[in-house]
Amino acid sequence: MSSSSQSRAANLRIFLLAVGAFGLINTEMGIAGILPAVASEYGVTVATAGLLVSLFALAVAFSGPVTPLLCSRFRRKTVMLTSLAVFTACSLASAFVSSFPLMLALRVIPAIMQPVYTSFAFSEAAAAVPAKDAPKATAKVMMGVSAGMVLGVPCVNWIVSVSSVRVGMLFFAAVNGFALLALLFGLPNGERPQAMSYGSQLRHLLEKETWLAILGVVALNGAVFGVFSYLSEYLGTVTGLSASAISLMLLAYGLMNIVGNMIAGNALTRSPRRFACMLPMPIAVMFALFFAFGDLTAPVAVILIVLGVLAGCVGNVNQYWISSAMPDSPEFANGLFLAATNLGTMIGTQLVGLLIDSVGSRVIPVGGIAMLAVALPLLLARVAPRACGILRARRQRANA
Template sequence: MDKQNKLIILILTFGVFGILNTEMGVIGILPSLAEYYGVSVSQAGLLVGLFALAIAIAGPTMPLLFSGIDRKKVLLLVLAIFVLGNIATIFITNFTVVLIIRFISGLFHPVYVSLAFTIAADSVKKEEAPKAIAKVFIGVSAGMVVGVPIVSFIASVASIQMALAFFAVTNALVLIATLLFMPSMPVKEKLSYGSQLRILKKSITWLSIIGVIFLNASVFGVYSYFAEFLTSVTNMPLNTITIMLFLFGLTNIIGNIVAGKLLTQNAIKTVVAFPFALGAVYILFFLFGELTIPMAIITLIWGIIAGIGANINQYWVMSSAPEAPTFANGLFLTSANIGVTVGSAIGGYFIAQMGTQYVILVGFISIILSLVFVFLRNYRYNNVQNNPLNSRVS
């Protein structure tokens, strides 16, 4: 990989950090935002929920819509929308208007992220693509997990306005770097909308999408209530929980790096092994959830495995439709967000019915369902590969 490609991937990594941090960073300051906008905490939660809904809606459509335009111009457009949206949320105190702004930003989220994965993969040799994508995923993990305690810290030592300004500054810096250092990237081979939509006719695409929904639900169905688990089951103090969440984010990044190597060496074995590794971690959660030191160690391991899982999800959908990479990445983002929604909803149900420690069950159920679709997908792939009449996986 030459210096220019390394710089491009670095900019994209910080870019997805800014985009994902705009989405998830508000989680740690929801009570403060509720007070700032004059609404309840549950209403403030719509700042996250509507953003995720916009991503789920736009995932399959928006990347497809922009697939034929110069990639640099698209990146700049999305970053500009996020910068303006971030700035507006600082000064506008009307909650409804802020929700509309975040919903619009959410619609453009999958455009940038799916394009970042595609550009990273195109910048290296085909066999090195998982490693390049894994580097971009560092920004995804940092934005989703590490950004939360950073924004919370800024709000606690400065103000809620400064915390919101962090989103704007981050995206503005990436916008400047993209403008100055990224070359023009016209689409060399424009794919028609019809040719890209054709991947939806392939059974392997749908098996991959459903598999990813359950794979992501197996992680986020538990992680969504991790702080509550540490509070009510492990009895950790609030400052220790903040440290645990931060450590989870750091090990998540390590998992991204490990995933790039594993997927490059043997992707299928990595995907099949992941649910079993995650299941083993959840057994440890259930057995030692009340003990602080074992939980700290288990959390570090879980963070690494979760980081690997994020890369697996992208690979699983992308590899099912390599002929339409940007559209496939959009489908990945939609399926991943549906997984978060499904997992968190079922996790909340188990907590309400059985108690917080039983949130682990949503992880186990999702793992079992994901394995079904992983094996069905592998069976379909092998069946087509062994049939000489098929030139493409269908």
């Protein structure tokens, strides 16, 4: 096969992996755009409806480090197709349940399979190209994640606003079903991978740098998605926007996520640690402005565009921050990345939900600022030893 043919085959392979990631993230995060409608449908508070986001994230957080390892003996295509089949079936069933606890159960079941697909998709994308191009390949899969939010969240928000929660759930099922068929007929079977060594993977959990990376990602992702999970609530209650206007705002936010993916991809190749450590500061500024001007439509629109770009950067930074802490264990690193980001989503969603119940929707951005105040020291703590070592080396050379 010529190099151009190999390149086209690799690009198609990566595109199909991104389609599958789109389907899963559409289901995971799309629910965040319809929490008020779900709360009304099942007769619960918006904060209680937020459990559909936080329990999904908690299930991913706990299964993330485990399920990729357990499934590593099977062909990646088989495992990824199984994940998409579970998502499709549970989304379809959730359209017809009338019990909120059962709705929760139908969210948790597919969440257990989400880390398997995403972890394997990152690894499969990296294997499709030369090693030097692996970061670009995984970034394209990450863009599928962002696209799931770009189209999934505002689309389901609009669908539910003009129809019902049931139709929204059927939309999730249709998207996952399409992704399932796309991978079934378009993705090569591939070779059966060698089984992972548990010991060689788990030894990283004894390293301080690994835990600083994990905790930093938990706090950083919790800040962004704790606010995002209640963004439709904030825009409706505080800003006073209509359902259709909220859908447009969420669409703009999601589109900017993709822009952020591209910006971060370039920045992480030049000065990754500096870029990662600086990122919490502009996010905190935007959250503060969001709190101050939340009742004014024009400033909110501008703030959300900037926040969308920054949130897209966070996704790339999170994946880099953990994978760079254990470069020799990419499968396990991807699992921990998913666990950390979803644990952060769960903590951030619960924190902001508590603030809503105790103070009101206006303080939603404050919860994000609180999480960023935790994230920044953790990010700096990881780079501080290396930075000090570089400074000492420079002094020694200057004195020599």
